[in-house]
Amino acid sequence: IDEKWGEIMGDIPEAPGLPDLDALYPELEEPEPVLPPLPELPPLPPLPAEPPTLIEKPKKKRGRKLKLLILSTILIGSGLGIAHYLGYIDIKEYYDILLDFFN
Structure with a gap:
């Protein structure tokens, strides 16, 4: 493969019109807008002397039993x-007993 690589790839021709591409399509170049300078930022306020302490209550395990x-x-x-469904039990018997129990 190394010996035949030159024959396989051959010479790559130059792209026609590549040097004068900018002259053919000048609309592709858009000038970047000039932005005004940003104003100076105001100084930061001083930090509080002591951060407030947050008291977190432990969350209850609500609804775990439900x-x-x-x-x-x-x-x-x-x-x-x-x-x-598989025929191991007959629910009809138990259903009738359950209905008699509640009535």
């Missing part, structure tokens, strides 16, 4: 539904 109850209910319900 989340656990909802997750457990979903998992148990899904398990019962799958077991009924």
Whole structure:
């Protein structure tokens, strides 16, 4: 490959019109606008003598038991539904007993 590389690539010709590209397309050059100088910044105010102390109260673990109850209910319900679908248990019997209990 190294021996044939010169034949493969060959001579790269010069790009026509490259030296006079700016003369052919002068609209490509946009002059940069001259910006006025920025005014001086005012001095910074002095720092406070002592930073205020922030008292953070520990956050309560609100709803942790509720989340656990909802997750457990979903998992148990899904398990019962799958077991009924696969024919391991018959929910109809338990459903009738549950209705009699509440009525």
